[in-house]
Amino acid sequence: MLIELPCPIPYVPFMNHDNYPNDYIRGILNGVKTIAMVGASQNPARPSWIVTKYLLERGYDVIPVNPGLAGTELLGKTVYASLKDVPVPIDMVEVFRNSEAAGPITDEALTLDPLPKVIWMQLSVRNDEAAARAEAKGLQVVMDRCPKIEFGRLSGEISWQGVNSRMISAKKPVLSGKGFQKLSLNRS
Amino acid sequence: MSDRLPGFNTLAIHAGAAPDAATGARATPIYQTTSFVFDDVDHAASLFGLQAFGNIYSRIGNPTCSVLEERVAALEGGTAALAVASGHAAEFLTFHTLLQPGDEFIAARKLYGGSINQFNHAYKNFGWNVVWADSDDPSSFEAAITPKTKAIFVESIANPGGVIVDLKAIAAIAKKHRIPFIVDNTMASPYLIRPFEHGADIIVHSATKFLGGHGNSVGGLIVDGGTFNFAGDDRYPMLSKPRPEYAGMVLGETFGNFGFAIACRVLGLRDLGPALSPFNAFLILNGIETLPLRMQRHSDNALTVAEHLQGHSKISWVSYPGLRADRYHNLAQEYCPKGAGAVFTFGLKGGYEAGVKLVSNLKLFSHLANIGDTRSLVIHPASTTHRQLTDEQKTQAGAGPEVVRLSIGLEDTQDLIDDLNQALDAA
Numbered sequence A: 001m002l003i004e005l006p007c008p009i010p011y012v013p014f015m016n017h018d019n020y021p022n023d024y025i026r027g028i029l030n031g032v033k034t035i036a037m038v039g040a041s042q043n044p045a046r047p048s049w050i051v052t053k054y055l056l057e058r059g060y061d062v063i064p065v066n067p068g069l070a071g072t073e074l075l076g077k078t079v080y081a082s083l084k085d086v087p088v089p090i091d092m093v094e095v096f097r098n099s100e101a102a103g104p105i106t107d108e109a110l111t112l113d114p115l116p117k118v119i120w121m122q123l124s125v126r127n128d129e130a131a132a133r134a135e136a137k138g139l140q141v142v143m144d145r146c147p148k149i150e151f152g153r154l155s156g157e158i159s160w161q162g163v164n165s166r167m168i169s170a171k172k173p174v175l176s177g178k179g180f181q182k183l184s185l186n187r188s
Numbered sequence B: 001m002s003d004r005l006p007g008f009n010t011l012a013i014h015a016g017a018a019p020d021a022a023t024g025a026r027a028t029p030i031y032q033t034t035s036f037v038f039d040d041v042d043h044a045a046s047l048f049g050l051q052a053f054g055n056i057y058s059r060i061g062n063p064t065c066s067v068l069e070e071r072v073a074a075l076e077g078g079t080a081a082l083a084v085a086s087g088h089a090a091e092f093l094t095f096h097t098l099l100q101p102g103d104e105f106i107a108a109r110k111l112y113g114g115s116i117n118q119f120n121h122a123y124k125n126f127g128w129n130v131v132w133a134d135s136d137d138p139s140s141f142e143a144a145i146t147p148k149t150k151a152i153f154v155e156s157i158a159n160p161g162g163v164i165v166d167l168k169a170i171a172a173i174a175k176k177h178r179i180p181f182i183v184d185n186t187m188a189s190p191y192l193i194r195p196f197e198h199g200a201d202i203i204v205h206s207a208t209k210f211l212g213g214h215g216n217s218v219g220g221l222i223v224d225g226g227t228f229n230f231a232g233d234d235r236y237p238m239l240s241k242p243r244p245e246y247a248g249m250v251l252g253e254t255f256g257n258f259g260f261a262i263a264c265r266v267l268g269l270r271d272l273g274p275a276l277s278p279f280n281a282f283l284i285l286n287g288i289e290t291l292p293l294r295m296q297r298h299s300d301n302a303l304t305v306a307e308h309l310q311g312h313s314k315i316s317w318v319s320y321p322g323l324r325a326d327r328y329h330n331l332a333q334e335y336c337p338k339g340a341g342a343v344f345t346f347g348l349k350g351g352y353e354a355g356v357k358l359v360s361n362l363k364l365f366s367h368l369a370n371i372g373d374t375r376s377l378v379i380h381p382a383s384t385t386h387r388q389l390t391d392e393q394k395t396q397a398g399a400g401p402e403v404v405r406l407s408i409g410l411e412d413t414q415d416l417i418d419d420l421n422q423a424l425d426a427a
Helices: A022-031 A047-057 A102-109 A128-136 A147-155 A157-161 B008-014 B041-048 B063-076 B087-098 B113-120 B122-126 B139-144 B167-176 B256-272 B278-288 B291-309 B329-335 B351-361 B391-396 B413-426
Strands: A034-038 A061-065 A092-095 A118-121 A140-142 A173-175 A183-187 B080-084 B104-108 B129-133 B149-155 B181-184 B202-206 B220-224 B315-319 B343-348 B377-379 B403-407
Touching: A022 A118, A022 A140, A022 A147, A022 A183, A034 A047, A047 A061, A047 A147, A047 B041, A092 A102, A102 A118, A102 A128, A118 A128, A128 A140, A147 A157, A147 A183, A157 B063, A157 B256, B008 B063, B008 B291, B063 B080, B063 B220, B063 B278, B080 B087, B080 B256, B087 B113, B087 B149, B087 B181, B087 B202, B087 B220, B087 B256, B113 B122, B122 B129, B129 B139, B139 B167, B149 B167, B167 B181, B220 B256, B278 B291, B291 B315, B291 B343, B291 B413, B343 B351, B351 B377, B351 B403, B351 B413
Parallel strands: A034 A061, A034 A092, A092 A118, A118 A140, B104 B129, B104 B149, B149 B181, B181 B202
Antiparallel strands: A173 A183, B080 B220, B202 B220, B315 B343, B343 B403, B377 B403
């Protein structure tokens, strides 16, 4: 017979950051609208510029953050020096900096009012301590993933490049309504 | 569908394919078109700048071909793949992405004769120098490494049949020296051997053989294992240096663990041009849906025929790793326990002349230079595929004068045995 023991620590649904369920990522990408891109670059050859452009084209309001570029325009958007300078509520903070820098950026994000819903650290960026601090405040966290790759994977767009999306479905991909070569995150 | 990775049979049918977004067509459509309309000018710029996923022109990518690419990437457990016009094109674009003039690569001596020719002769024009090693002796690969070595190349099951390569031993040497390990997995197919699980970094295929499986379409695949970190590695400038054609983009950095496949596409396929036709991609995809069934039957049939031949009075030896006494049987048990494939060789006591006679006498086996067909095939390598090699090279490649190669098809084995018996009697 099972006996329920009292749990000394309050239960917090921490995510397994080694293996995200597709529905977790899809839920985040479907649920956010305003994305602060910390570490945005004006160099079109840099991954952060490419991801910013891709997400803007998918209808996200991407706000570039980079103290070195503050006040300039990047892909038609004003660049801010820091998260706290952004004048609108932020749904998701995308960290395009190294793993160490992700710590203070996360802490700054956790001082915002209202709080962001999501901290997303770019592919190769992982800071488990920062993730735990964010999750303790109820935020969702994604680490070591690229939102462009994840959007492309879940929508089916990345399959056009022969990339293994690791997705199997007998449901149709759905055009996003903005042309033939953009798919939505949901299948029907 | 749960996030658990589906099994091999499911992937063989479904990976990469979905009902068509525009029409609902369930089978993968043949997108027989050269080009694709851009959504707008900005979209065109994004595609040409590699900033968006999508289709431009069928030399660079095509939606039928991309289903094939993802299908094979999934079956091999790789990060991405590139479909090209032939197995030779797959090898060519792989080496083009890795090698600069003056560089070297090490290849196993026992290879498909066409690959031996490509490496020995065609590559000389590019200043790519092959150094041969013995796949039965992994230490010979280590001994051949120099500062110019940029890749190691072997076949998992080697032509002209009957050789199983110790992939883990050679992979360990490649890893120790930080050299990409390329495995041609044509003869095994991912159903029998999955080389990424044994340390390969890149896999190439002639899809013409078991993937397509019906002898109707030439095609090739390059699969990126995502395991070799090219970013920041000066030895591989195609992946680690800013590309002038793409505004200074560093492909190995921007595309991470599928950067090699992207580089083969946007630097190799785009500029050199050996694109696969969508129609061939469609036929190869159709073949792959039954790959697990066919590969098992091929292997089972081959074992039955090999067991019969090893007792025949006109035959001096049979080289098939499925046979218990074979020198590669233990490696076969380790690497391909489900079966040792369809292709094997045997030696005729009557030598070269008997080989020529045998292929003429066979009535059900087709005499042609291919393997991996539903039909059973026969060839006498010394007078055909390996003809351009010297006698010494022929013997080293396992294609001496008395050698006959069979590719066992999916027919009833009794019919195959009867045909071999009558042809041997008359030879």
